Amino acid sequence: xxxxxxxxxxxxxxxxxxxxxxxxxxxxxxxxxxxxxxxxxxxxxxxxxxxxxxxxxxxxxxxxxxxxxxxxxxxxxxxxxxxxxxxxxxxxxxxxxxxxxxxxxxxxxxxxxxxxxxxxxxxxxxxxxxxxxxxxxxxxxxxxxxxxxxxxxxxxxxxxx
Numbered sequence: 734x735x736x737x738x739x740x741x742x743x744x745x746x747x748x749x750x751x752x753x754x755x756x757x758x759x760x761x762x763x764x765x766x767x768x769x770x771x772x773x774x775x776x777x778x779x780x781x782x783x784x785x786x787x788x789x790x791x792x793x794x795x796x797x798x799x800x801x802x803x804x805x806x807x808x809x810x811x812x813x814x815x816x817x818x819x820x821x822x823x824x825x826x827x828x829x830x831x832x833x834x835x836x837x838x839x840x841x842x843x844x845x846x847x848x849x850x851x852x853x854x855x856x857x858x859x860x861x862x863x864x865x866x867x868x869x870x871x872x873x874x875x876x877x878x879x880x881x882x883x884x885x886x887x888x889x890x891x892x893x894x
Contacts (some may be wrong), residue, residue, distance in 0.1 A: 756772040761801070763832055775785050784834060790852075792864040793892070804855035814851060815869070815888075816845035838886070845869040845889020866892035 736853040740746065788811055790798045819833050849867050850874055861867075869889035875882045 762768055762855075780846045781879065784873055786834075786871050786873045788815050788869055788871050790849075791868045791870055793866045793868065793890075795868065798864065798867065803857060803860055806852060806855055811848065811852065812834075815844060815848045815871075818847050838888075839886045841871065841886065845871070845887075846891065847889075849891040853893070861893050864893070866890060871873075 787808075789808060790800050790811070792798055800811060819836060819841070822836060822844050823831060823833055826836070826840065846869075849869050852867070853861065867890070868887055871885070871886045871888045873884045874882070
């Protein structure tokens, strides 16, 4: 014990012993080893894809529209809805193994128009008529040899009479 009193970094050695012996012993009865917070395995952060996308809404003159003020919905909900529709389009395609980012433009447009038709009933009617309609834009961001590339696609349009 006298030796321990003279050791520097006693707290560090205590943590080493705790993580090496006590925590594994405490989780010995777990059904899934490694699922013991905060020492869980989070595979969703193990790799990153080379591309991602976001969506936004414009009027028919391609001017951005404040969706939250117009409809009360936030863009993250809009993207989730669009993503759900894209997954449905992917399942509907006969050719299996198609990545969502490789879907044909017609499938993207169908998904985009479904999302806009879902959004329109939430909009203020007078403001929507003043805009004349809405367009859904998908911006794909890719990282490659040439650097970061952004590609914007019109993936849906709804006109209001």
